[in-house]
Amino acid sequence: MGRPPCCDNIGIKKGPWTPEEDIVLVSYIQEHGPGNWRSVPTSTGLMRCSKSCRLRWTNYLRPGIKRGNFTPHEERVIIHLQSLLGNRWAAIASYLPQRTDNDIKNYWNTHLKKKINKIQGAADADGKKPLSDARPVCHDYVSQSYDMKESRKQDLTAALPRYHQKSRYASSSENISRLLQGWMQSSPTVNAPGKLKQSCSTADDDDDENSNIISALTAASLTEKSQAESDRRCGATMTHDDFDLLHSFENMDIVPWENTGEETHPFQHAQADDAEAQLGAESEQHPLFLLENWLLDEASAQVNELMELNADSCSYSLF
DNA sequence: AAGAGTGCCAACCGCATCGAC
DNA sequence: AGTCGATGCGGTTGGCACTCT
Incomplete structure (x- = not known):
C-alpha cells in the first residue's frame, strides 16, 4: 500500500x-x-x-560539507567501498564525513563509473588479461576475494547502518554549533568577505554571494549559549586548519568525535599509529573495530594494487 | 554564430525502515 | 501485533552549462 x-x-x-x-x-x-x-x-x-x-x-x-573536486584518496575510498558495499551511498558517505551521499552518488555515476569502464575496456582491447580477471575493478574487483571475506563483509554491512547513525558527522546541533563556533573563532573578522569564502559553509571557490550570506547568518546567529557549549565541548579554539585537518580522512585518528558517551568513530581507532597495540582492547570495546580495520587495510592495499596494475597495463590513468 | 549533443548536479520521487502509540 | 507518522535512502530526472559540429 x-x-x-x-x-x-x-x-x-x-x-x-x-x-x-x-x-x-x-x-x-x-x-x-x-x-x-x-x-x-x-x-x-x-x-x-x-x-x-x-x-x-x-x-x-549543513556545516562542514566539502564541495568540489574529490581527492584521489577520496576516489580510492569510494571505489573500494562501492565494491564492498554496492550502491549503499549513505554507508559510503559515513566514511567520508565531508561528503554527502548524494554527492558521492553523483560523482560515482558521472566520473568513477566511466573511469573504471574505460580502464576495463582498455585492458580488454589490449588483449591482455582483463582487469576483471586479473584484479577485478568495481564489483568484479573484489569478486575473487569476495567469497573468502563474505562472512566478514556481511557482518560489516549488516552493522554499518546502525553503527554509523551514531557516528555520522554533524548529525547533532551540538556538533554544528561547535563547528560554527570554531569557524567564528578562527576568523578575525566575521564580516570579512575573504574569510566568508573559506568558511564552514558550502562555498565553492567561485561560489556566489549566497554562501556568504549563509555563512554570515550562521555565524551571526550563534548564541552565547552555543558558544559556551562549544567551549565546554571543544576545550580549545578550532582554527580553519584544524577544521580541515579534523575532517581529513588521513587524520581521523585525532578527530574529536562526539564526546558524549556515544561510540567514537571507528577510523580514529583504525587509523591510529598504535592500532595494533590497541586492537585487543578496542575490539572488546566494539567488535566492529576489527572489521573496520580490515576494511582500511583492504582499501589501501587493493586499490593501490589496482592503480599499479592500471599503470602497467594501459595508458589510461584512473587518478 | 547557432543549434545539437553531452555532462553534471541539485532536487524530486517513491519505497524502506524505524519508533511511538 | 498492527498501524501510522517521520525520517532515511537510493534511483531518477530536470535543467543549466559547456562542448562539439
Whole structure:
C-alpha cells in the first residue's frame, strides 16, 4: 500500500532553492537544531515540503560539507567501498564525513563509473588479461576475494547502518554549533568577505554571494549559549586548519568525535599509529573495530594494487 | 554564430525502515 | 501485533552549462 506523499502538493514550491529560502532554513536550524523536519515548513513559512528541507540541509547547507573536486584518496575510498558495499551511498558517505551521499552518488555515476569502464575496456582491447580477471575493478574487483571475506563483509554491512547513525558527522546541533563556533573563532573578522569564502559553509571557490550570506547568518546567529557549549565541548579554539585537518580522512585518528558517551568513530581507532597495540582492547570495546580495520587495510592495499596494475597495463590513468 | 549533443548536479520521487502509540 | 507518522535512502530526472559540429 503506497504511502501518501509527505505533504500535499498544493502550494508546495519545487525546484532550486533561493538564497532567501536558504537563510530562513539555516536560521531556523541554528535556533532549533536539525530534526523534526515535519514542523520546519510550518514554523518557518517556507513553501517547501519537509523532505525538501531536510535534503537541502543535509546535502547543501549543513556545516562542514566539502564541495568540489574529490581527492584521489577520496576516489580510492569510494571505489573500494562501492565494491564492498554496492550502491549503499549513505554507508559510503559515513566514511567520508565531508561528503554527502548524494554527492558521492553523483560523482560515482558521472566520473568513477566511466573511469573504471574505460580502464576495463582498455585492458580488454589490449588483449591482455582483463582487469576483471586479473584484479577485478568495481564489483568484479573484489569478486575473487569476495567469497573468502563474505562472512566478514556481511557482518560489516549488516552493522554499518546502525553503527554509523551514531557516528555520522554533524548529525547533532551540538556538533554544528561547535563547528560554527570554531569557524567564528578562527576568523578575525566575521564580516570579512575573504574569510566568508573559506568558511564552514558550502562555498565553492567561485561560489556566489549566497554562501556568504549563509555563512554570515550562521555565524551571526550563534548564541552565547552555543558558544559556551562549544567551549565546554571543544576545550580549545578550532582554527580553519584544524577544521580541515579534523575532517581529513588521513587524520581521523585525532578527530574529536562526539564526546558524549556515544561510540567514537571507528577510523580514529583504525587509523591510529598504535592500532595494533590497541586492537585487543578496542575490539572488546566494539567488535566492529576489527572489521573496520580490515576494511582500511583492504582499501589501501587493493586499490593501490589496482592503480599499479592500471599503470602497467594501459595508458589510461584512473587518478 | 547557432543549434545539437553531452555532462553534471541539485532536487524530486517513491519505497524502506524505524519508533511511538 | 498492527498501524501510522517521520525520517532515511537510493534511483531518477530536470535543467543549466559547456562542448562539439
